[in-house]
Amino acid sequence: MKKIIVIGNGMVGYKFCEKLVAKAVKGSYHMTVFGEESRPAYDRVHLTSYINGTSAAELTLASEAWYESHGIDLHLGDPARKIDRTAKTVVTEKGLELTYDILVMATGSAAMVPPIHGVEKTGVFVYRTIDDLDKIVGYAAGVKKAAVLGGGLLGLEAAKAMVDIGIEKTYVIEFAPKLMPRQLDDTGGAVLRSKLSALGLRVHTRKHTYQVLGKDRITGIQFVDESELSVDMLVISTGINARDELARDAGLPTGTRGGIVVDDTMRTEDPAIYAIGECAAHGGMIYGLVAPGYDMAEVAVTHIIMHHLDGEKKQRLFTGFDMSTKLKLIGVDVASFGDPFLTADKAQHVIYEDKVNGIYKRLNISLDGKYLLGGVMVGEASQYNNLLQYYKNNMLLPNALESLVFSEQKGDKPAGMGLEGLPDGALICSCEGVTKADICQAVNDGHESVDEIKKCTKAGTGCGGCVPMLKDLAAITLKAQGKAIHMEICEHFTYTRQQLYDLIKLEHLRAYDEVLEKHGKGDGCEVCKPVVSSLIASISNEMILRQNNDTAQDSNDRFLANIQKGGSYSVVPRIPGGEITPDKLLTIGTVAKKYNLYTKITGGQRIDMFGAHLSDLPLIWKELIDAGFESGHAYGKSLRTVKSCVGSTWCRFGLHDSVSFAIKIENRYKGLRTPHKIKSAVSGCIRECAEAQSKDFGIIATEKGWNLYVCGNGGSKPQHALLLAQDLDSDTCIRYIDRFLMYYIKTADPLTRTATWLNKLEGGIDYLRKVVVEDCLGKGLEWEAEMQAILEHYECEWKAAIEDPVIRKRFSHFVNAPEERDPTIEFVAMRDQKRVAEWQ
Amino acid sequence: MNNTEMTPSSTPWFFACQVGDVPRNGGVCVKRGTEQIALFHFARTDSWYATENLCPHRRQMALSRGMTGSAGEMQEPKVACPFHKKSFSLLSGKCLSGEHYQIKVYPVKVEAGNVYIGKDPIRQDIDASGEYLECAS
Numbered sequence: 001m002k003k004i005i006v007i008g009n010g011m012v013g014y015k016f017c018e019k020l021v022a023k024a025v026k027g028s029y030h031m032t033v034f035g036e037e038s039r040p041a042y043d044r045v046h047l048t049s050y051i052n053g054t055s056a057a058e059l060t061l062a063s064e065a066w067y068e069s070h071g072i073d074l075h076l077g078d079p080a081r082k083i084d085r086t087a088k089t090v091v092t093e094k095g096l097e098l099t100y101d102i103l104v105m106a107t108g109s110a111a112m113v114p115p116i117h118g119v120e121k122t123g124v125f126v127y128r129t130i131d132d133l134d135k136i137v138g139y140a141a142g143v144k145k146a147a148v149l150g151g152g153l154l155g156l157e158a159a160k161a162m163v164d165i166g167i168e169k170t171y172v173i174e175f176a177p178k179l180m181p182r183q184l185d186d187t188g189g190a191v192l193r194s195k196l197s198a199l200g201l202r203v204h205t206r207k208h209t210y211q212v213l214g215k216d217r218i219t220g221i222q223f224v225d226e227s228e229l230s231v232d233m234l235v236i237s238t239g240i241n242a243r244d245e246l247a248r249d250a251g252l253p254t255g256t257r258g259g260i261v262v263d264d265t266m267r268t269e270d271p272a273i274y275a276i277g278e279c280a281a282h283g284g285m286i287y288g289l290v291a292p293g294y295d296m297a298e299v300a301v302t303h304i305i306m307h308h309l310d311g312e313k314k315q316r317l318f319t320g321f322d323m324s325t326k327l328k329l330i331g332v333d334v335a336s337f338g339d340p341f342l343t344a345d346k347a348q349h350v351i352y353e354d355k356v357n358g359i360y361k362r363l364n365i366s367l368d369g370k371y372l373l374g375g376v377m378v379g380e381a382s383q384y385n386n387l388l389q390y391y392k393n394n395m396l397l398p399n400a401l402e403s404l405v406f407s408e409q410k411g412d413k414p415a416g417m418g419l420e421g422l423p424d425g426a427l428i429c430s431c432e433g434v435t436k437a438d439i440c441q442a443v444n445d446g447h448e449s450v451d452e453i454k455k456c457t458k459a460g461t462g463c464g465g466c467v468p469m470l471k472d473l474a475a476i477t478l479k480a481q482g483k484a485i486h487m488e489i490c491e492h493f494t495y496t497r498q499q500l501y502d503l504i505k506l507e508h509l510r511a512y513d514e515v516l517e518k519h520g521k522g523d524g525c526e527v528c529k530p531v532v533s534s535l536i537a538s539i540s541n542e543m544i545l546r547q548n549n550d551t552a553q554d555s556n557d558r559f560l561a562n563i564q565k566g567g568s569y570s571v572v573p574r575i576p577g578g579e580i581t582p583d584k585l586l587t588i589g590t591v592a593k594k595y596n597l598y599t600k601i602t603g604g605q606r607i608d609m610f611g612a613h614l615s616d617l618p619l620i621w622k623e624l625i626d627a628g629f630e631s632g633h634a635y636g637k638s639l640r641t642v643k644s645c646v647g648s649t650w651c652r653f654g655l656h657d658s659v660s661f662a663i664k665i666e667n668r669y670k671g672l673r674t675p676h677k678i679k680s681a682v683s684g685c686i687r688e689c690a691e692a693q694s695k696d697f698g699i700i701a702t703e704k705g706w707n708l709y710v711c712g713n714g715g716s717k718p719q720h721a722l723l724l725a726q727d728l729d730s731d732t733c734i735r736y737i738d739r740f741l742m743y744y745i746k747t748a749d750p751l752t753r754t755a756t757w758l759n760k761l762e763g764g765i766d767y768l769r770k771v772v773v774e775d776c777l778g779k780g781l782e783w784e785a786e787m788q789a790i791l792e793h794y795e796c797e798w799k800a801a802i803e804d805p806v807i808r809k810r811f812s813h814f815v816n817a818p819e820e821r822d823p824t825i826e827f828v829a830m831r832d833q834k835r836v837a838e839w840q
Numbered sequence: 841m842n843n844t845e846m847t848p849s850s851t852p853w854f855f856a857c858q859v860g861d862v863p864r865n866g867g868v869c870v871k872r873g874t875e876q877i878a879l880f881h882f883a884r885t886d887s888w889y890a891t892e893n894l895c896p897h898r899r900q901m902a903l904s905r906g907m908t909g910s911a912g913e914m915q916e917p918k919v920a921c922p923f924h925k926k927s928f929s930l931l932s933g934k935c936l937s938g939e940h941y942q943i944k945v946y947p948v949k950v951e952a953g954n955v956y957i958g959k960d961p962i963r964q965d966i967d968a969s970g971e972y973l974e975c976a977s
Contacts, residue, residue: 491911491912492909492910513864513865513883513884521915522909522910522915523865523882523884523885523908523909523910523915523917524865524909524910525907525909525910525911525918525920525927526906526907526909526920526925526927528909530907548863548864550863550866551863551864551865551866551867551907551908552865552907554907555905555906555907555922556922558866558905559905563902563905563922563923565898565900566900567900567901567902810863813869814869814870814876815856815857815861815862815868815869815870815879816856816857816870816871817871820871822901823874824876824901825901839898839899
């Protein structure tokens with residue numbers, strides 16, 4: 001058994017252990033790890049989250065028990081002090097002396113402290129470890145003003161920590177003329193600066209710090225230009241120095257700018273000693289990011305294992321690493337990739353700058369316009385993943401470059417590259433070095449969810465930036481296998497909703513039991529019953545409680561009312577367009593008073609009556625129907641309301657009579673059963689008082705007619721409706737709505753609102769417009785005729801229910817005491833009305 | 841499984857309603873003094889089940905208005921509460937939605953078009969094999 005000693009237990013040191021454990025034959029190596037800090041390796045990338053309450057334990061990459069379970073001897077708080085290369089031994093601070101066959105240096109880096117007078121004074125800190133953070137937090141009580149030295153990646157992270165700790169004034173001091181000088185061009189730096197200033201950070205660039213003021217304790221800092229800044233605390237975060245002192249003492253060569261010199265296999269001059277991570281200098285470069293460190297760990301592990309095997313496998317080499325990066329600094333997205341600085345003689349530029357919203361993007365494109373060479377994004381970086389793939393894989397750019405600059409619209413496919421277009425070797429997760437092929441393979445092996453993919457490939461477990469791509473890759477791979485993602489509606493039917501729609505229509509099935517008998521199994525359930533019942537209703541529009549189909553309705557449909565807390569029901573008559581006569585208002589008042597109902601105006605411009613006993617429902621509805629009311633279908637997955645503004649009949653701005661059109665629309669589609677509830681509105685002018693753009697279909701008057709918007713909704717995930725067609729006459733507008741609704745009814749998944757349906761529709765609103773307006777499927781006339789046939793079957797469900805003694809009989813609480821109400825329903829008084837007693 | 845153990849022959853019955861009073865594949869609520877019993881009829885297998893009407897989740901008298909159905913390979917009969925769709929086995933009274941609720945289940949018998957429900961619930965202790973107790977029907 002070979003003895004491996006790992007010096008250093010940071011992120012990269014840990015990664016080495018993890019990879020060796022995973023790849024080596026069990027029992028072939030014994031590992032001993034020495035760590036300087038008192039805790040096992042933790043996530044330094046998310047160190048700042050420690051300030052916001054993430055515990056040290058949560059940041060820990062693996063517990064001490066993990067090391068133990070893999071037979072690794074972990075010595076914490078005991079740094080190595082001496083390496084004897086001849087005897088092959090390591091001596092630690094506590095006096096341990098161990099021999100090694102292979103030594104891995106993963107000593108990392110230390111904060112670089114520039115030569116400033118007085119940095120030893122109390123109140124001056126570096127920002128590197130959890131211990132540093134504990135010290136900063138401990139000192140910060142009572143500190144009003146703090147300065148961070150360094151306006152690069154690490155410095156801005158530290159500044160964020162100062163803000164999070166709650167320090168009133170935080171200054172960022174940068175020597176260079178701009179923030180993040182290694183990643184951003186001048187404009188990018190300036191935009192970032194103005195964004196951070198707007199968030200309360202005080203940024204000073206071109207400031208060369210000379211000394212720390214104060215006797216023993218810091219009171220301020222003085223710059224070379226003799227200006228001074230009074231602060232109570234200083235955090236230094238200007239960069240890193242490789243921890244190469246141990247190696248240097250042992251006679252190993254180090255780089256001109258520090259770092260232990262290694263070759264492409266991460267080996268130092270001594271064949272028994274490797275160096276990985278921030279302590280290593282490869283090609284004169286020290287890599288201060290975690291992803292290249294992980295890659296080095298991988299290279300070292302494969303080399304160690306293969307070196308001691310005789311196989312002629314292809315050697316994995318470290319050949320440098322892309323330093324592209326995307327991060328969120330104090331809520332501001334910043335990304336930089338490739339070469340961000342290329343000048344006009346070496347590249348053409350696509351530049352987008354929005355000073356109002358603080359967004360800046362610059363793409364450097366090859367002189368022939370074909371390839372992406374680098375870029376910068378500040379303020380908005382949702383396209384980063386896409387762009388990085390173009391850059392890294394040297395892929396041909398699309399003609400429409402604007403698609404690379406602007407974030408894609410919801411529902412639209414990105415106009416540029418799809419993930420399908422990526423080569424198999426494209427690196428999807430750069431933290432863990434996972435390629436597209438690795439991920440697709442995992443999906444093909446049956447790891448179909450993002451969680452499973454993460455577990456099996458480790459992709460997405462670092463910075464997490466690639467997780468959306470994992471999801472999309474899984475979907476693409478499954479689709480390629482011919483697997484739909486939501487195939488069956490439940491265990492009783494191996495069909496999609498769309499397939500069942502066709503079966504029910506073709507075979508003229510009219511009851512749930514018929515459908516179950518012919519195409520399903522078992523007794524059904526609360527998932528498939530409402531879906532099938534809704535399909536039957538959508539197709540035939542027969543009164544839903546007939547045909548022995550009442551118990552297959554969703555609970556609220558079964559009693560034509562919404563069940564409320566406690567077991568009473570609500571009563572909602574239709575008030576088309578929100579227009580109601582004084583006489584009808586009086587009826588509602590009289591009925592509500594008689595049956596002791598709570599009344600409320602709804603968001604959809606009608607009146608709800610709450611607290612009706614089941615057995616009172618037919619009596620209440622009898623009175624309402626006698627006064628000219630109809631069911632409002634508030635209980636159904638069907639058209640709810642068509643809201644309207646007052647329109648041109650009264651309003652001085654109104655262009656058309658929105659109330660009349662809303663009433664016409666509401667009366668046209670009332671009773672239509674759909675995959676989910678649908679809402680509509682008509683506004684008489686662009687002031688949009690009816691809020692039509694938040695509806696499943698909304699109509700707004702223009703000078704020339706109506707604009708039709710579709711697929712909006714409020715609810716838990718609000719989404720604005722999108723313009724489908726402009727300046728329509730009333731008849732065309734209705735024809736388009738017919739087609740739109742039929743297409744939705746026929747193709748949506750169960751309980752999918754129009755907005756979600758559109759989001760999943762390939763081609764998005766453009767494709768929907770082709771189907772509805774341009775009639776690219778040639779189904780327009782057929783759908784209009786189908787809609788007409790459905791609508792001609794309309795009857796008020798409540799009128800039918802109270803006239804049918806069989807149906808009416810169901811509206812009692814006790815089968816053996818129909819005249820008695822449920823005695824457990826309790827009401828209490830509230831604001832001159834009643835409310836239901838609270839859940840027990 | 842020993843049937844007499846679960847449904848002692850001494851079970852006194854009470855008359856609930858007539859067969860035609862209960863909707864196909866649905867439930868009704870039966871009043872017995874101050875108690876409320878949910879009674880269900882599964883038309884496909886002509887099976888009858890009875891449980892307490894109270895859904896233990898939010899203590900609502902609602903199970904009789906729930907949608908009936910079946911679950912799993914064995915097509916175990918169940919009902920879903922109309923409030924939050926918690927499902928309960930009509931055989932064991934156990935909650936099938938992953939929570940530890942338990943409702944009482946009662947024996948049911950049909951004679952000459954009349955439906956009778958047992959006055960005492962079926963014992964809910966489940967034998968060591970974990971099989972469900974069968975309901976008299």
